[in-house]
Amino acid sequence: MESSQPLTLIGRVREVIRYKHYSIRTECSYVEWVRRFVAFHGRKHPREMGAAEVRAFLSHLAADLNVAASTHQQALSALLFLYREVLGLELPWLNDLDRPKKPKRVPVVLSRAEVERLLAVLQGTHALMARLLYGTGMRLMECVRLRVKDVDFERHELTVRDGKGGKDRRTMLPLSLVVELQAHLGRVRALWEADRVAGRAGVQMPEALARKYPAAPASWGWFWAFPARSLSVDPRSGIERRHHTHEQALQRAIKQGLPGAGIAKPASTHTLRHSFATHLLESGYDIRTVQELLGHSDVSTTMIYTHVLNRGGRGVVSPLDAVR
Known part of the structure; x- marks a missing residue:
């Protein structure tokens, strides 16, 4: 018998990820970033937040935690997925968010x-x-x-x-x-x-x-x-x-x-x-x-x-x- 309890935000994120056949690794990563985003803003629901809150969180990652560009991009991708795919909000400011430029690295090669x-x-x-x-x-x-x-x-x-x-x-x-x-x-x-x-x-x-x-x-x-x-x-x-x-x-x-x-x-x-x-x-x-x-x-x-x-x-x- 299916539960009549409404899904939590995280439950909904998992549901949409699995519907789209994303990997378990992507699921774990996106869920963790959504949790960190919500916790960073005092557990406010994402529907109550907008461009300012997303930019503040991403700035915190870059300026305070000094995360790598790839990590910053992963967090941004998780939040874009949250707003577009889970909450169904196609907001203009989503396309204006700054994306960090990944440094070009020469691959490590062994002789x-x-x-x-x-x-x-x-x-x-x-x-x-x-x-x-x-x-x-x-x-x-x-x-x-x-x-x-x-x-x-x-x-x-x-x-x-x-x-x-x-x-x-x-x-x-x-x-x-x-x-x-x-x-x-x-x-x-x-x-x-x-x-x-x-x-x-x-x-x-x-x-x-x-x-x-x-x-x-x-x-x-x-x-x-x-x-x-x-x-x-x-x-x-x-x-x-x-x-x-x-x-x-x-x-x-x-x-x-x-x-x-x-x-x-x-x-x-x-x-x-x-x-x-x-x-x-x-x-x-x-x-x-x-x-x-x-x-x-x-x-x-x-x-x-x-x-x-x-x-x-x-x-x-x-x-x-x-x-x-």
């Missing part, structure tokens, strides 16, 4: 030797996942969300589902990882079989596929390629099931491995994706091919890697090097 040293200090599943990130150009979340059915050993290909922008794409499966990945999936299958024997709920499915194909959540093909060791409660359905491994585990492993690899650069999991693109371009592959493998909508996004191809100063030889 081939640095990648080799980093991969050598990683162990177990973390080593395999890091090799996949560097060998395929996948983003971190694309890797941890990989399903068994999307690994094609015969075609040596991976299918990335619901990547950034909700797009699917295909990328290569490195030949050097075939045996290791097959052995890993053999161990994962034992875990899947144990879950089936224990009668545990199947894995989370995208959108309404669980209703359309009731047996799919418990099938081997839909199981995570990198499942978590323990069960967890799905925040949306409340069902206890096995989720994919947490992305922070690999992030920590790479951060902890940098000193042992003798790398002083602020590298991360995304650095392996940057290195994948840069090393392909260095090897002479066409930038359009690299764009397709990365899943970029516009080639201009891929062009950033051409800036790191030339060694220091656009490849210009310093006059100091000509002085004896």
